[in-house]
Amino acid sequence: MTRTRKPARTVLISGASIAGPALALWLHRYGFVPTVVERAPELRSGGYKVDLRGTAVEVCKRMGIMDEVRARSTDMRTGSYVDAENRVVGEMPAEFFGGRAGDDDEIMRGDLAAILHERTRADVEYLFGDSIASLAEDEDGVLVTFEHAPPRRFDLVVGADGMHSHTRRLVFGDEARFARHLGAYISIFTAPNDLELDRHEAYHALPGKLVCAYSSRGQTTAKNMFVFASPELAYDHRDTAAQKRLLADAFAGDRGWEIPRLLTNAESADDFYFDSIGVIETDRWSRGRVVLLGDAAHCASPASGQGTGLALLGAYHLAGELAAAQGDFEPAFAAYERHMRPGVEHCQRFAEKFVGEMTVDRKWKIRLRMLMMRMLPKMPWRNLVAKKITQDVQRMAHAVPVKEYARVSGLQRA
């Protein structure tokens, strides 16, 4: 006799950044009972600016958060390239730099996480300062032990805990099997706004390297960003001092523009971020009752500029499929992955090419780009060129179409 499986209702989500709280919002609307566990002691604020483009904007509208996103938009106005002597080579509208069009917007990652948390905190249980310790799946659910909280059973577990996902490691195996380094490293941190930037981003390119400083609306501080081409480096992910040394070594001897000053800022930054620009490639996103979401499933790297959008789109479709299948998780997980995967792979391919653009290796190529930047604002066909460049980004921003689900279909309660 075949046993009918009880529809899933309780869902543990690991990670409270973008994908986790967005999924919690949708699951709650559909009548599921989500719980979110986050390793950090409180919601992580700050971070860098993230673009919301294309179909991700449509999902934000459906979540009812787009007005808040606009209210907290970075409101960037302009971007420029500067040469080693601090002369502006060319200046363009910020939309051009971000490849944004129509209703697209840009927000600090921490502000978006705060909006999603504010929207869900009354209805969703959040366990901060904790982490899954072990997962044991059986016919009826998953027994979860935590580092601090007592053990609990859930029907489903979602790993939304980022590129270095702990859930993925527990269920799918070591990160080394899924992570592919794209040949560059990125570092970003908060710094004094010594350059007095106002909603402006300034870039300086040198062979194999890119340096940027920007300040967005309402910020008294700036962000400094460094990107450099490098084969994979061996270092301890928890050792910030070692990462700061790697960054200093990579730019040692580069005296142009404001590089020495920005490097000094790195030394005292307390939100110093350093990571490989890399992608996560897993051949499947679910195993049994555990499913991966956002960067944990398919990090497309900062070079795609689509990770946040994909996290929001994934949350929308995973919840939608679970509701449409009335909690029958196997077909729901399969439908979610089938729908998302082609768009995700498109974004990863874009990232792979774009890393090369961020770390142009030859001086003459950089000179050519600077010449383009200088000439473009004066060219009669500048809008056509800008459109062509934006087109590739826009194609990627629409690579995952938004599927229709019955509006808040209501889960049939078991």
Ligand SMILES: Cc1cc2nc3c(=O)[nH]c(=O)nc-3n(C[C@H](O)[C@H](O)[C@H](O)COP(=O)(O)OP(=O)(O)OC[C@H]3O[C@@H](n4cnc5c(N)ncnc54)[C@H](O)[C@@H]3O)c2cc1C
């Ligand atoms: C410099 C930079 C620039 C970027 N620019 C853009 C952009 O312009 N546009 C864009 O769309 N994307 C951009 N991204 C990518 C974007 O930030 C990510 O793709 C997005 O945040 C993914 O969201 P996520 O919720 O899946 O994972 P994450 O944001 O990585 O969040 C994972 C969460 O899980 C938590 N966690 C980790 N381990 C555990 C554990 N053991 N237990 C519980 N919780 C845990 C973490 O603390 C964190 O809160 C950028 C990224 C970087 C680094």
